Amino acid sequence: xAYLRKIAIIIYILLVYSxxxxxxxxxxxxxxxxxxxxxxxxxxxxxxxQFLSVSSFAKVVIFSVLSLSILFLLTxxxxxxxxxxxxxxIATVLNMFCFIYPLLLFDESDLPYFKKVMTAGNVIILTIxxxxxxxxxxxxxxxxxxxxxxxxxxxxxxxxxLGTFISVSLIFQIGNKSVFNKIIMAYSIFILFVLGxxxxxxxxxxxxxxxxxxxxxxxxxxxxxxVILFLGGILLLQxxxxxxxxFERFNILGNFSEDESALExxxxxxxxxxxVANHLFMGLGIGSSGIILSGTDVSLYPHxxxxxxxxxxxxxxxxxxxxxYFCIFFKxxxxxxxxxxxxxxxxxxxxxxxxxxxxxxxxxxxxxMWIALFVIEYRAKDKIQI
Numbered sequence: 001x002a003y004l005r006k007i008a009i010i011i012y013i014l015l016v017y018s019x020x021x022x023x024x025x026x027x028x029x030x031x032x033x034x035x036x037x038x039x040x041x042x043x044x045x046x047x048x049x050q051f052l053s054v055s056s057f058a059k060v061v062i063f064s065v066l067s068l069s070i071l072f073l074l075t076x077x078x079x080x081x082x083x084x085x086x087x088x089x090i091a092t093v094l095n096m097f098c099f100i101y102p103l104l105l106f107d108e109s110d111l112p113y114f115k116k117v118m119t120a121g122n123v124i125i126l127t128i129x130x131x132x133x134x135x136x137x138x139x140x141x142x143x144x145x146x147x148x149x150x151x152x153x154x155x156x157x158x159x160x161x162l163g164t165f166i167s168v169s170l171i172f173q174i175g176n177k178s179v180f181n182k183i184i185m186a187y188s189i190f191i192l193f194v195l196g197x198x199x200x201x202x203x204x205x206x207x208x209x210x211x212x213x214x215x216x217x218x219x220x221x222x223x224x225x226x227v228i229l230f231l232g233g234i235l236l237l238q239x240x241x242x243x244x245x246x247f248e249r250f251n252i253l254g255n256f257s258e259d260e261s262a263l264e265x266x267x268x269x270x271x272x273x274x275x276v277a278n279h280l281f282m283g284l285g286i287g288s289s290g291i292i293l294s295g296t297d298v299s300l301y302p303h304x305x306x307x308x309x310x311x312x313x314x315x316x317x318x319x320x321x322x323x324x325y326f327c328i329f330f331k332x333x334x335x336x337x338x339x340x341x342x343x344x345x346x347x348x349x350x351x352x353x354x355x356x357x358x359x360x361x362x363x364x365x366x367x368x369m370w371i372a373l374f375v376i377e378y379r380a381k382d383k384i385q386i
Contacts, residue, residue, distance in 0.1 A: 001045065006113055008042045008105060011035050013117050016098055016369045017165060020125070020157050032094070039101060046105045057331060058375050062103075064324035065368060069096045071313045071320070072286045072361070079285020079312075083297045088287045091362045098365035102372040108380035111340060111373065115172055122169035122188065125162060129191050141195055160358055163192055163200030164351070164366070171207055171347050175339060203353045207346050214336045265303050265357075268293050272302055276310045283314035301360040308361055325352055328371060331378060338381050344374040 014021065015035035022031050072092045079085045132138050141159045166188050173181050192201050275284065275292045284292065289311050290300040302308045309317035325348075332345025351359075351367040359367075 004042060004045055005106075005110060008039065008046055009110060009113055010117055011038050011042070012098075012101060013114070013121070013369075015039065016365050017121070019161055019363065020165060023156050036094070036097065043101075043105065048105065048107070055379065057327065057378060058103075060327050061324060061371065061375055064320050064327070065099050065371070066096060068309065068313070068317055068320040068324070069093075071317055075283065075285040075313060077285075078282070079288055080291055081285060081287030081297050083287075084290045084299050085285065085287035087299060088362060091365075092286070095361070095365045095368055099368040099372050102369065103375060106373075106376060108340075108377055111377065114373065118169045118172055119184070122166055122184065125166060126184070126187060126191060129162070129195075133191075133194060138194060159195040159197050160199065163195055163197030164354055166192060167200045167204040167350065168347055168370070170204065171211075171350060172343060174208075174211055174343055174346075199354060199357050203350050206353075207350050210349075211342070211346055214333070214342065268302050269304065269307065272304070272307045272311050276307070279314065280310075281314045281316075283310065283312045283317065286312050288312050299362065301358070301362070303358050303360075305355045305359050305361060305364070324371075328374060331374075335378075335381065338377075341374070341377050341381055344370060344377055348374055 012035075015032065018032045018035060069092050073089055076085055076089060081088075132140070140156060170185055170188055173185070189201070189204075192204070271293050272289070287297070289302050289308055290296065290298045292311055293302060294300055302311065306318055306321055309321045328345060328348050332342060332349070335341050335345075347370045348367065351370060355364070355367055
């Protein structure tokens with residue numbers, strides 16, 4: 001059964017991050033459907049009955065996630081959306097599946113393999129991005145999605161989805177002192193700069209600093225570390241085309257008034273809270289954020305999950321969302337001596353920041369995967385069977 005568990009972990013991660021592979025041209029079937037079907041087939045072979053009893057902490061987390069998701073689905077009764085409501089309902093069901101599945105099948109002994117798969121995925125992504133960079137094809141990440149599709153005939157993952165995966169992979173490896181990991185970490189940060197991902201970089205550095213102070217680790221510059229930094233600096237100066245980086249994107253204060261991305265987010269916040277003020281208790285239903293913010297029934301990221309929950313589900317939805325993360329962060333900062341628990345909590349914090357800046361409930365399954373792993377590790381720490 002051990003090999004089945006490893007297969008299930010790989011397929012599960014591919015399902016959660018399917019947006020990174022669905023762009024491959026010529027696929028005859030939707031990979032999300034394929035990955036879900038495989039996981040359902042594997043479920044009877046790996047299901048653990050002892051997971052059915054839950055701790056008080058797990059109850060609150062599970063209650064918050066499932067209640068919020070069910071509320072989204074129930075608002076189909078009165079939503080002002082039709083087209084977007086349908087696709088978002090499917091995404092909501094997928095979110096619940098991706099959250100419950102690991103709780104029923106995996107345990108703390110599986111976390112090291114999760115780490116290996118994430119590292120392998122990061123290396124693959126870095127290899128592909130390196131090829132694009134050294135063949136002068138990084139221009140694709142400066143284009144709009146529509147422009148890319150008109151040029152290539154298909155879309156590709158944007159800098160944000162790639163940057164988030166890379167950053168989470170690095171956080172998961174905090175504490176790994178191997179030379180290989182240090183090289184991967186340095187090169188990953190280089191790629192993040194080239195991609196121009198302000199959010200991923202900013203939040204990643206914040207998480208590293210927070211981890212440093214929470215663990216009070218003293219970093220020592222051994223001769224080996226100095227040599228590695230020196231050689232890395234030489235390679236950076238030799239091969240890093242500084243002209244390929246749009247440093248103006250990182251000058252947030254200097255170009256704020258002309259930054260279309262920032263202005264769009266401000267507009268969404270203003271329009272979103274106008275809607276919340278008029279429909280505080282029930283919201284306007286699942287998928288209504290597209291109509292509220294653009295006047296058209298289309299898929300649209302409000303870039304703020306708290307605001308999105310208020311607009312579509314109402315006051316109760318916003319409270320459930322905050323309750324979930326309050327519990328996660330409370331347990332994280334209360335258990336800083338537990339290395340794995342702390343790292344998983346910091347990943348959840350990182351993704352919370354991303355969700356509050358650029359996210360949508362359409363892709364919430366990424367955050368829910370790491371929350372589920374946090375619950376699994378917490379069970380092991382307290383020796384509580386879920």
